[in-house]
Amino acid sequence: MEALLALLIGALVAASVYLMLSRHVVRFLFGLVLFSNAVNVLLLTAGRVRWGAPPLVPEGLEVPLEAVANPLPQALILTAIVIGFGLLAFALVLSVRGVDALGTADLDAMRAAEPRADAAAKEPR
Numbered sequence: 069m070e071a072l073l074a075l076l077i078g079a080l081v082a083a084s085v086y087l088m089l090s091r092h093v094v095r096f097l098f099g100l101v102l103f104s105n106a107v108n109v110l111l112l113t114a115g116r117v118r119w120g121a122p123p124l125v126p127e128g129l130e131v132p133l134e135a136v137a138n139p140l141p142q143a144l145i146l147t148a149i150v151i152g153f154g155l156l157a158f159a160l161v162l163s164v165r166g167v168d169a170l171g172t173a174d175l176d177a178m179r180a181a182e183p184r185a186d187a188a189a190k191e192p193r
Contacts (some may be wrong), residue, residue: 073113080106093163093173100159104152106143115141 080102087099115138123136167173 070113070116071189072111077106077110077113080109081171091175093167093175093178097156097159097163101152101156104148104155108148108152111141111148 084099084102084106087095087102090096092100123132123139125132163173166178170178172178
């Protein structure tokens with residue numbers, strides 16, 4: 069099972085890098101989402117994928133009786149999903165505002181619309 073998940077992680081990272089190297093804002097954002105999902109699957113795989121009982125300890129005992137699922141990777145993944153969604157929402161709004169202000173979704177054209185460093189240094193504060 070871990071080998072299959074490792075191949076899935078590799079495919080997700082490769083696809084995300086390919087999309088993030090694109091010159092279009094929307095493709096970059098899709099690559100960012102794919103990379104976030106790849107990290108989530110990596111955290112799940114690092115926590116040793118195991119079919120087990122929920123991590124509940126019966127009353128009066130200090131340890132569970134049988135093998136249980138590790139709750140820490142699941143909690144980290146849930147937190148990462150929430151943070152990734154917030155990052156995606158912020159990046160999407162920022163890119164929509166940038167496209168509206170600059171009139172293009174091409175990243176190179178957006179970079180060309182930035183003021184030059186020497187012109188910005190000459191402006192009075």
